[in-house]
Amino acid sequence: MLSTTSRTTLGRAKDRGRTGREDLYAVLDAGLICHLGVVIDGSPMVVPTGYGRIGDTLYLHGSTGATSLRGTGEVCVTVTHLDGVVLARSAFHHSMNYRSAMIYGRPRLVEDPEERLAGLRALTEQLAPGQWDATRKPSRKELAATTVLALSLSEASVKVRQGPPVDDEEDYALPVWAGVLPLHTTWGTPEPDPAMTADLDVPEHIASRTIAMK
Amino acid sequence: MLSTTSRTTLGRAKDRGRTGREDLYAVLDAGLICHLGVVIDGSPMVVPTGYGRIGDTLYLHGSTGATSLRGTGEVCVTVTHLDGVVLARSAFHHSMNYRSAMIYGRPRLVEDPEERLAGLRALTEQLAPGQWDATRKPSRKELAATTVLALSLSEASVKVRQGPPVDDEEDYALPVWAGVLPLHTTWGTPEPDPAMTADLDVPEHIASRTIAMK
Numbered sequence: 001m002l003s004t005t006s007r008t009t010l011g012r013a014k015d016r017g018r019t020g021r022e023d024l025y026a027v028l029d030a031g032l033i034c035h036l037g038v039v040i041d042g043s044p045m046v047v048p049t050g051y052g053r054i055g056d057t058l059y060l061h062g063s064t065g066a067t068s069l070r071g072t073g074e075v076c077v078t079v080t081h082l083d084g085v086v087l088a089r090s091a092f093h094h095s096m097n098y099r100s101a102m103i104y105g106r107p108r109l110v111e112d113p114e115e116r117l118a119g120l121r122a123l124t125e126q127l128a129p130g131q132w133d134a135t136r137k138p139s140r141k142e143l144a145a146t147t148v149l150a151l152s153l154s155e156a157s158v159k160v161r162q163g164p165p166v167d168d169e170e171d172y173a174l175p176v177w178a179g180v181l182p183l184h185t186t187w188g189t190p191e192p193d194p195a196m197t198a199d200l201d202v203p204e205h206i207a208s209r210t211i212a213m214k
Numbered sequence: 215m216l217s218t219t220s221r222t223t224l225g226r227a228k229d230r231g232r233t234g235r236e237d238l239y240a241v242l243d244a245g246l247i248c249h250l251g252v253v254i255d256g257s258p259m260v261v262p263t264g265y266g267r268i269g270d271t272l273y274l275h276g277s278t279g280a281t282s283l284r285g286t287g288e289v290c291v292t293v294t295h296l297d298g299v300v301l302a303r304s305a306f307h308h309s310m311n312y313r314s315a316m317i318y319g320r321p322r323l324v325e326d327p328e329e330r331l332a333g334l335r336a337l338t339e340q341l342a343p344g345q346w347d348a349t350r351k352p353s354r355k356e357l358a359a360t361t362v363l364a365l366s367l368s369e370a371s372v373k374v375r376q377g378p379p380v381d382d383e384e385d386y387a388l389p390v391w392a393g394v395l396p397l398h399t400t401w402g403t404p405e406p407d408p409a410m411t412a413d414l415d416v417p418e419h420i421a422s423r424t425i426a427m428k
Contacts, residue, residue, distance in 0.1 A: 035249035037258035044251035188396030
């Protein structure tokens with residue numbers, strides 16, 4: 001079960017809330033980036049960035065110089081998948097079908113070398129499964145230039161909307177087409193780096209990524 | 215030209231910065247949702263939500279009860295398009311191709327009835343062009359339940375990454391496939407609401423949305 005703190009308890013549209021940990025994992029594992037919110041000098045800052053998950057810990061990383069990773073204050077991490085535009089009979093009831101997760105917490109600076117590597121591996125694998133083992137591992141210098149943060153998934157909420165529009169009772173008689181225009185995210189054909197010096201085939205772990213992403 | 219305040223001037227990866235207002239419009243106009251960052255009780259909150267643009271003003275809306283719209287403090291609005299996963303020869307140089315915009319400012323509560331309607335129209339049209347004229351307009355009651363905020367685009371930055379990976383000089387000789395796995399967002403086939411009482415065709419403005427979204 002997910003947490004029920006005041007900020008992870010939905011105030012509105014409660015029927016869209018999901019409360020299982022597996023619902024949270026499903027949204028996170030299907031994503032490529034999150035939007036990381038931090039407070040800098042009293043103002044919010046929202047940065048798109050990668051992440052990786054190991055159990056109930058989310059890993060974030062970035063340059064040691066990154067403003068968004070500079071503090072150890074509260075953060076909010078949001079992952080959103082858009083599944084379609086919901087076309088209602090009234091402008092007011094237009095909506096999106098989506099799956100989203102919000103995680104609140106105070107990230108921990110990861111200093112243990114093994115955990116740092118595990119976190120970076122999770123980050124790389126989230127973006128491109130199989131790439132960690134296929135590529136050169138981080139050097140000492142690269143590791144020194146990288147901040148790794150760990151965020152517990154203990155305070156999180158999940159929201160999902162799916163299905164057709166919900167219109168006002170009297171609007172169903174209007175002669176207006178209503179329904180959902182689905183949105184799909186798909187992988188294209190791999191584009192080899194023109195700078196490749198050898199004639200290498202696209203590896204199986206890249207070529208086999210499914211056409212339709214969930 | 216876009217602003218050059220300290221928070222919209224890139225500290226790193228400066229070559230990814232774009233400085234024209236048309237670059238900002240292009241990122242915003244191609245999007246469906248933004249991630250809105252606010253500070254609530256000292257902590258950040260990041261919420262996915264719709265938006266609309268009229269000239270140099272971004273409109274946001276929501277229920278009058280929405281926590282994310284409750285203050286008139288500083289916000290950060292981020293719009294991100296993912297265009298591909300950048301597969302490098304080293305784990306360290308993995309990246310994403312993307313287009314993103316960040317807007318900072320203190321939104322204004324829109325009270326003028328005409329501007330409120332114009333903002334709501336822009337919000338609906340951003341999600342589904344042509345829908346405002348095709349559907350029932352907001353009632354007095356619906357308008358009373360809706361907060362409309364206006365955010366000036368005066369303080370904004372745009373970042374774009376495209377093209378193949380950039381690896382360390384000595385890594386180009388490694389026998390590792392490198393390149394880009396493109397990501398495409400496409401519209402699916404319209405799904406009629408099973409509750410439709412008449413046998414209506416999918417209207418042209420919905421049916422004609424291009425297969426491949428930019």
